[in-house]
Amino acid sequence: MTKIKRLVLDVLKPLDPTTIELADKLISLKNISAVNIVLIEMDRKVENVKLVIEGTGIDYKRVERTLTNTGCAIHSIDEVAVGKKLDIQHYVKKD
Amino acid sequence: MTKIKRLVLDVLKPLDPTTIELADKLISLKNISAVNIVLIEMDRKVENVKLVIEGTGIDYKRVERTLTNTGCAIHSIDEVAVGKKLDIQHYVKKD
Amino acid sequence: MTKIKRLVLDVLKPLDPTTIELADKLISLKNISAVNIVLIEMDRKVENVKLVIEGTGIDYKRVERTLTNTGCAIHSIDEVAVGKKLDIQHYVKKD
Amino acid sequence: MTKIKRLVLDVLKPLDPTTIELADKLISLKNISAVNIVLIEMDRKVENVKLVIEGTGIDYKRVERTLTNTGCAIHSIDEVAVGKKLDIQHYVKKD
Amino acid sequence: MTKIKRLVLDVLKPLDPTTIELADKLISLKNISAVNIVLIEMDRKVENVKLVIEGTGIDYKRVERTLTNTGCAIHSIDEVAVGKKLDIQHYVKKD
């Protein structure tokens, strides 16, 4: 099984749970050492956030399940790093 | 309970307290090692500021209460970092 | 035979396999130490991604075969580094 | 009392004193280790400057008094750092 | 004879050889330690690439001959460094 070192997800989340509660749930998953969330857009009912997760071997299925269970929808997988994490910042598009 | 390392809040504050007084109140909370405030927009009656808080385990509820007690309104949670703080600067949108 | 240290490919991929599964397949190839994938554009049926691969001697033919076998089309070779990897970021065009 | 480490003020100053004389007055205040002034706009009678002050514990009241006594008007407090000084450059708006 | 440390060439190449094959040919020349190629524009029949070559003493004539022999046309010499390589990135124009 591949070892995901970094994952950036574009996520649509309801206002509840808050980004803090969501980060809380994700950091408790195995092999995840960092969960950083950036707000991209805020609506009356949903928030569009970038979820940046790093770890020694992120289990995507569990991340996905955690998000689905809290009412979040993964809009897209924006970045994936397996093996060494590279500096690919200049390829990342601004929303 | 999750350990918030970094929190960026978009806040609408009245002119009183000043940003200096507000920073003063927040830095006195437990486990907070840095409070940096950047002015985004200034109106006759309110100021829109970015509140950047770092620490070993920021207690969001207390931050929220402190802001509410001084007449500030949290417009949005712009950034949250739990676990390791990552460089996510290129995802942050300019207002 | 030349030793490719870095390869950036512009790839059109079907939604299945996911970028995670694709990264998984590529990292298992010989002499590849990093596979980073960035989503550029998403359509109903295909995704346009940048595939950034680094290693001590990337075998392009195998990378190509892996991509073809999974239904991906290499749109263009955007970057190649043989010998030392240089900082050529300022020459890279934004899509 | 809070320990201000960094203060950025947007200031309207008359042409006299010069920015050099103003810097001179401010650096002589207690606990201030740096006064950097950047000219933003120049008019026939006034100059709009950014006043960047760093120190171990800047006394805002004294800074304010010094500015007022020399005919300067503080237009806004653009940045305040208490506790650790963070890199918040990407939140700073260009005038 | 001068010691060229870095050479950036704007090159029009046919689709065959591929950039990988071209890099392969160039890295085999004497005193060249790095060949990095960036795709700038792709047409049906030709590709416009930036060829970034570094080494201890690049022999321009041989580089030129290699390019000509493979059907490439040097459109312009965009950068030359003799003696120490300097950071001149901010002078480089974007195409």
Add this chain to the structure above:
Amino acid sequence: MTKIKRLVLDVLKPLDPTTIELADKLISLKNISAVNIVLIEMDRKVENVKLVIEGTGIDYKRVERTLTNTGCAIHSIDEVAVGKKLDIQHYVKKD
């Protein structure tokens, strides 16, 4: 007397002396360790330059006199640093 560490002046100079001769005159003043001049605009008769001067204690009066004696006009004092020199680059406006 204040210790100016860095001074940026916007200067209108005649074509004679050249920027090289002007730099020559300024570097010979006491306590100045660096004089860097950047051309901003060139006219038939005058040049608009940024004069960046660093030292342990720049004597502004002497700098001013040197400039006046060579027919230069100080258009504005764009930057002043007393005490520690800070990174204020993001506040500097482009002409």
Add this chain to the structure above:
Amino acid sequence: MTKIKRLVLDVLKPLDPTTIELADKLISLKNISAVNIVLIEMDRKVENVKLVIEGTGIDYKRVERTLTNTGCAIHSIDEVAVGKKLDIQHYVKKD
């Protein structure tokens, strides 16, 4: 005599000599450790280049003579550094 550490010249050169031959001539002058040339614009008959020269004490007269003797015209002196070389990149204008 002043010690020029860095010199950036805006030069109009004929197509012959090539930038490589020009760099070759300049690097052979005394006290010059680096000659980097960047192409800015290319015409049918002339090329506009930035000539970036660094050394322990660049003799401008010799540089000028070398350029004139090869049919080049110095359009302007864009940067001069005497004493310490500073980071003045943010003052440099893009052509």
